[in-house]
Amino acid sequence: MNEERAMDIEACLDRYAELIVRKGCNVQPGQSLYLGADSFSCDFAVKVAEAAYEAGARYVQVDLVDERFQRARLNLSQEKFLDHVPRHVPIRMDEAIDDQGAMIRLVGSGDPEVLSGLDAERSNRCRLAHHKAVKRFFDEGIGRSMVQWCVASAATIGWAESIFDDSRGEEACQQLWRLLLKIVRADREDCLQAWDDHSASLALRSAALNQLELDHILFSGPGTDLTVGLSPKARFEGGSIRSQRGNEFIPNLPTEEVFTTPDWRKTQGDVRVTRPFLVNGTLVKDLRMTFRDGVLVNFEASSGQETLRSYVDSDEGARRLGEVALVGIDSPVYQSGHVFREILLDENAACHIAVGNAYKSCLDDGVNLSKEQLEEIGFNASSAHTDMMISDEEVDVMGVTSGGKEVELLHGGAWVFGK
Amino acid sequence: MNEERAMDIEACLDRYAELIVRKGCNVQPGQSLYLGADSFSCDFAVKVAEAAYEAGARYVQVDLVDERFQRARLNLSQEKFLDHVPRHVPIRMDEAIDDQGAMIRLVGSGDPEVLSGLDAERSNRCRLAHHKAVKRFFDEGIGRSMVQWCVASAATIGWAESIFDDSRGEEACQQLWRLLLKIVRADREDCLQAWDDHSASLALRSAALNQLELDHILFSGPGTDLTVGLSPKARFEGGSIRSQRGNEFIPNLPTEEVFTTPDWRKTQGDVRVTRPFLVNGTLVKDLRMTFRDGVLVNFEASSGQETLRSYVDSDEGARRLGEVALVGIDSPVYQSGHVFREILLDENAACHIAVGNAYKSCLDDGVNLSKEQLEEIGFNASSAHTDMMISDEEVDVMGVTSGGKEVELLHGGAWVFGK
Numbered sequence: 001m002n003e004e005r006a007m008d009i010e011a012c013l014d015r016y017a018e019l020i021v022r023k024g025c026n027v028q029p030g031q032s033l034y035l036g037a038d039s040f041s042c043d044f045a046v047k048v049a050e051a052a053y054e055a056g057a058r059y060v061q062v063d064l065v066d067e068r069f070q071r072a073r074l075n076l077s078q079e080k081f082l083d084h085v086p087r088h089v090p091i092r093m094d095e096a097i098d099d100q101g102a103m104i105r106l107v108g109s110g111d112p113e114v115l116s117g118l119d120a121e122r123s124n125r126c127r128l129a130h131h132k133a134v135k136r137f138f139d140e141g142i143g144r145s146m147v148q149w150c151v152a153s154a155a156t157i158g159w160a161e162s163i164f165d166d167s168r169g170e171e172a173c174q175q176l177w178r179l180l181l182k183i184v185r186a187d188r189e190d191c192l193q194a195w196d197d198h199s200a201s202l203a204l205r206s207a208a209l210n211q212l213e214l215d216h217i218l219f220s221g222p223g224t225d226l227t228v229g230l231s232p233k234a235r236f237e238g239g240s241i242r243s244q245r246g247n248e249f250i251p252n253l254p255t256e257e258v259f260t261t262p263d264w265r266k267t268q269g270d271v272r273v274t275r276p277f278l279v280n281g282t283l284v285k286d287l288r289m290t291f292r293d294g295v296l297v298n299f300e301a302s303s304g305q306e307t308l309r310s311y312v313d314s315d316e317g318a319r320r321l322g323e324v325a326l327v328g329i330d331s332p333v334y335q336s337g338h339v340f341r342e343i344l345l346d347e348n349a350a351c352h353i354a355v356g357n358a359y360k361s362c363l364d365d366g367v368n369l370s371k372e373q374l375e376e377i378g379f380n381a382s383s384a385h386t387d388m389m390i391s392d393e394e395v396d397v398m399g400v401t402s403g404g405k406e407v408e409l410l411h412g413g414a415w416v417f418g419k
Numbered sequence: 420m421n422e423e424r425a426m427d428i429e430a431c432l433d434r435y436a437e438l439i440v441r442k443g444c445n446v447q448p449g450q451s452l453y454l455g456a457d458s459f460s461c462d463f464a465v466k467v468a469e470a471a472y473e474a475g476a477r478y479v480q481v482d483l484v485d486e487r488f489q490r491a492r493l494n495l496s497q498e499k500f501l502d503h504v505p506r507h508v509p510i511r512m513d514e515a516i517d518d519q520g521a522m523i524r525l526v527g528s529g530d531p532e533v534l535s536g537l538d539a540e541r542s543n544r545c546r547l548a549h550h551k552a553v554k555r556f557f558d559e560g561i562g563r564s565m566v567q568w569c570v571a572s573a574a575t576i577g578w579a580e581s582i583f584d585d586s587r588g589e590e591a592c593q594q595l596w597r598l599l600l601k602i603v604r605a606d607r608e609d610c611l612q613a614w615d616d617h618s619a620s621l622a623l624r625s626a627a628l629n630q631l632e633l634d635h636i637l638f639s640g641p642g643t644d645l646t647v648g649l650s651p652k653a654r655f656e657g658g659s660i661r662s663q664r665g666n667e668f669i670p671n672l673p674t675e676e677v678f679t680t681p682d683w684r685k686t687q688g689d690v691r692v693t694r695p696f697l698v699n700g701t702l703v704k705d706l707r708m709t710f711r712d713g714v715l716v717n718f719e720a721s722s723g724q725e726t727l728r729s730y731v732d733s734d735e736g737a738r739r740l741g742e743v744a745l746v747g748i749d750s751p752v753y754q755s756g757h758v759f760r761e762i763l764l765d766e767n768a769a770c771h772i773a774v775g776n777a778y779k780s781c782l783d784d785g786v787n788l789s790k791e792q793l794e795e796i797g798f799n800a801s802s803a804h805t806d807m808m809i810s811d812e813e814v815d816v817m818g819v820t821s822g823g824k825e826v827e828l829l830h831g832g833a834w835v836f837g838k
Binding site: 030032039042045046049050053054056057058059060061062064065066068069072073075076077078081084086087088091092095 | 449451458461464465468469472473475476477478479480481483484485487488491492494495496497500503505506507510511514
């Protein structure tokens with residue numbers, strides 16, 4: 001019996017559900033919870049709902065999705081109806097804000113390629129209309145932490161089969177669960193304590209980086225020579241954050257990153273994307289990009305290039321950076337040796353940048369800055385946000401302070417700063 | 420190869436989805452559709468959504484349910500939170516009215532016994548709060564036919580295994596699909612035409628019954644000697660109906676019944692329920708009931724008795740009749756030889772009565788009658804509505820006209836009137 005087989009998956013799943021509810025979202029007695037999940041991960045979502053009621057939740061409103069319905073719409077709806085968003089959709093989301101509620105979203109599609117190859121213009125049209133409709137939730141609920149929220153993953157057969165070559169059906173799903181449970185430390189009996197410790201270490205790392213007062217970050221390696229500029233107001237964040245109501249929560253499980261908001265105008269150079277990622281349901285592979293004066297001016301990919309082109313052309317901010325994040329190769333996601341084709345996991349395997357919308361919470365007093373003040377410091381606003389992994393064991397990361405001092409942050413993909 | 424195996428199930432499923440959309444709900448170009456389904460019947464729900472977009476639907480809002488979340492709530496929520504209904508729930512339903520939309524609900528649970536054995540008081544508390552919240556939708560959307568709506572069934576493995584003793588898993592599900600597809604005539608290439616014809620024949624039967632001007636109906640057979648009184652305003656209905664907007668639709672697929680609203684005060688006698696049925700998720704078997712002066716005064720069942728007691732005590736109207744319906748043994752549901760433990764099917768196997776809320780649409784100008792006028796004619800109002808099948812091949816049904824003339828309607832469970 002090897003170690004993996006010895007894992008008591010049921011017990012780990014119960015612990016994972018408790019982790020999501022108690023540490024990830026930190027559901028409080030009397031709070032309402034919005035729980036979003038793929039219909040293919042209902043079994044685990046039920047465990048999360050049970051854990052939430054046990055924590056004293058007032059109500060768990062469950063929103064089950066199946067992307068095949070979106071595929072049907074994108075394929076078959078008349079063009080003129082693609083902008084339609086039902087009235088109750090924003091009301092449902094805003095209810096979480098007004099109730100000072102909480103949100104958990106379980107990612108992991110029943111079929112990761114289900115939206116692949118659809119008309120990119122039609123996809124963007126739907127996405128933009130939806131984004132506009134739920135803007136208040138993202139600005140206030142997420143952006144101002146009016147709600148506690150946590151995004152975590154749940155295995156499905158379809159997702160597992162897209163990752164493993166040698167395993168199918170329920171066996172593949174169990175294999176993926178074993179990986180996920182280990183990555184989120186739910187294989188450890190002291191899982192909740194381990195997350196307190198891990199979250200504290202990410203907060204310490206952020207604080208140390210903030211003391212450096214970095215002006216820009218240099219990424220270098222094969223195919224990569226990229227400068228990402230920061231504003232003097234940029235603050236690194238990592239681990240748990242605190243809601244407006246004062247409840248600590250961990251927005252992503254797993255999270256291995258420290259991240260901040262760049263000054264988009266200062267992005268310069270070439271970069272090689274080290275892991276595939278999804279755009280509007282299509283996998284983009286072997287992407288290389290060139291930024292000039294902050295704008296993505298050129299790129300090529302071995303697949304998904306046209307989908308990406310349509311995406312970055314959908315909105316002015318989609319060719320500008322909205323995030324830079326640092327992750328070392330000690331990350332359990334990197335250590336697993338797998339590419340998950342799911343950004344929640346993959347962004348926690350490597351350093352990454354994102355095109356699209358930036359986080360106000362990563363700027364000093366950012367949520368209180370006016371639109372003009374944000375523009376002045378190169379804050380990028382966009383309906384898009386897509387992370388792209390840019391490090392591996394061949395990439396070094398250097399920080400340059402406002403005083404011009406160089407500080408080595410990562411070497412060969414591994415943290416050296418703060419060790 | 421036998422006939423059943425020869426059925427091309429995929430082709431029949433496509434035809435069934437089209438039947439539901441085009442005839443059942445009659446979705447119009449530009450209409451929004453609310454599509455409710457169990458998460459276990461997503462595969463078929465996707466076909467329905469595709470058929471709706473092909474019919475020109477503006478938007479299909481999909482509401483996937485999994486009763487395990489309700490079980491978690493009923494088992495684990497604090498008592499004081501059981502009344503809570505999120506604000507968006509009625510808004511979501513009312514949007515269908517305000518948009519002059521349409522609704523399709525696919526029944527067939529992933530596990531028909533999932534809510535069995537839960538605390539009946541807690542179940543009723545949830546049910547009553549929900550009923551109150553969505554009252555406008557049921558009064559106006561359904562009661563006044565402001566929306567077109569259709570309830571149809573979809574097979575799931577769990578449901579199939581609860582019906583068949585000798586078949587499990589996907590095989591059982593396919594076996595159930597073959598039965599359902601035959602019952603809804605989707606095994607016939609002329610399925611849509613067949614439903615036009617069938618619906619017309621139910622309308623003719625209703626019209627013929629209405630011409631009799633029945634005062635009451637007598638059910639007699641082993642254990643049954645029941646009088647169900649009607650008001651002079653009672654009208655039989657059957658087959659398709661017309662929405663306020665003028666679109667014809669068939670509210671149930673299948674439908675084999677002609678039905679009307681009784682004067683609840685005139686119910687007298689004993690009745691044997693011939694098929695098991697579910698109340699709050701618990702199966703009630705071998706029920707015998709006694710009505711005196713319109714009120715259910717005594718009953719016993721071999722199982723589910725306490726659940727039923729709590730249900731009929733939850734609301735004054737739950738011990739009074741709200742419906743009487745006539746179905747002959749030529750019904751494809753009866754002919755299938757199966758009990759489906761799903762009321763949409765089972766109520767179309769036999770004559771039935773329902774305790775609980777009555778239909779205003781089955782009264783002459785009923786939707787325009789005041790509460791007082793309705794009370795005067797013995798219209799029953801309730802938050803409950805549960806159908807109970809009361810005929811088989813040993814039951815005869817006699818109509819007695821306002822002039823005192825006896826007319827034999829069914830003999831040995833089979834229609835003789837109108838033949």
